[in-house]
Amino acid sequence: MNLKFTGQPGVDPANANLIRIVGTLSGSIRGATPxxxxxxRIDGLVAYINNSGSNPAEFSADVLQSARAMLIFDSxxxxxxxxxxxTDTYKLGVRGASQNQGSTLALTGDLGSYTNNTLPNGxxxxxxMNAKGKVxxxxxxxxxxxxxxxxxxx
Amino acid sequence: MKQxxxxxxxxxxxxxxxxASRAAIAxxxxxxxxxxxxxxxxxxxxxxxxxxxTGGTFPNFSPSGMSVQTDGSGKITGAGMMRLDYNTxxxxxxxxxxxLRS
Numbered sequence: 001m002n003l004k005f006t007g008q009p010g011v012d013p014a015n016a017n018l019i020r021i022v023g024t025l026s027g028s029i030r031g032a033t034p035x036x037x038x039x040x041r042i043d044g045l046v047a048y049i050n051n052s053g054s055n056p057a058e059f060s061a062d063v064l065q066s067a068r069a070m071l072i073f074d075s076x077x078x079x080x081x082x083x084x085x086x087t088d089t090y091k092l093g094v095r096g097a098s099q100n101q102g103s104t105l106a107l108t109g110d111l112g113s114y115t116n117n118t119l120p121n122g123x124x125x126x127x128x129m130n131a132k133g134k135v136x137x138x139x140x141x142x143x144x145x146x147x148x149x150x151x152x153x154x
Numbered sequence: 155m156k157q158x159x160x161x162x163x164x165x166x167x168x169x170x171x172x173x174a175s176r177a178a179i180a181x182x183x184x185x186x187x188x189x190x191x192x193x194x195x196x197x198x199x200x201x202x203x204x205x206x207x208t209g210g211t212f213p214n215f216s217p218s219g220m221s222v223q224t225d226g227s228g229k230i231t232g233a234g235m236m237r238l239d240y241n242t243x244x245x246x247x248x249x250x251x252x253x254l255r256s
Contacts, residue, residue: 009199034240035240045207045213046208047206047215048208049201051201054197055200057198063184064183066180067180069180101226102229114185125187126189131196135198135226136228137228140195141196146190146192147187147188148188149187151183
């Protein structure tokens with residue numbers, strides 16, 4: 001069996017409330033089947049991918065940050081960045097590793113203060129983040145991310 | 155006088171040592187970070203399954219035990235079985251070992 005599926009986002013033929021990857025299936029089946037022998041041709045059958053869907057782009061990683069530099073230490077991302085202490089802004093370039101290999105993001109934004117029981121005087125980390133790059137082969141232009149930051153204490 | 159010069163040198167050495175230490179040591183704060191972009195230009199499509207035809211049409215293709223992943227570059231790969239039904243009875247049917255790639 002050698003089949004090719006060509007599709008794009010569209011209404012799920014099995015559930016009009018869902019958007020899936022929808023398209024057509026074409027190709028050939030070799031061997032004796034009820035469709036024919038020694039081979040049969042399949043052309044333009046409407047098909048869809050049940051396990052497909054769109055999600056907001058997300059970036060999660062562990063970061064080491066000094067007064068002037070940021071360093072990603074994470075199994076799924078690599079990268080480093082620079083902090084502008086005059087404007088309290090940062091630029092951080094990241095590349096995907098392991099399962100994220102091929103993804104790249106240029107991240108920019110403002111730094112702000114977070115408080116924590118361990119560091120009651122606070123620590124600086126991004127409070128805004130915009131992103132430009134590619135994730136899973138798709139262009140991403142993200143603005144005003146929803147951000148959560150947690151100090152690593154162990 | 156000699157003692158004073160020695161003292162000044164000692165102070166310089168101490169000061170130099172302090173400066174060198176400050177240059178060599180930077181304090182890093184470790185934190186974990188999560189950012190989600192919900193604007194429309196930051197939507198990413200995932201494919202974690204194989205194509206199937208719509209129910210009730212024949213021949214009917216449906217994945218069976220298929221494992222599919224999309225990697226960071228957008229390449230889709232997977233393997234499993236594809237079931238082919240020819241009629242509503244489900245018999246005969248054919249189970250094809252399948253390898254999937256984009």
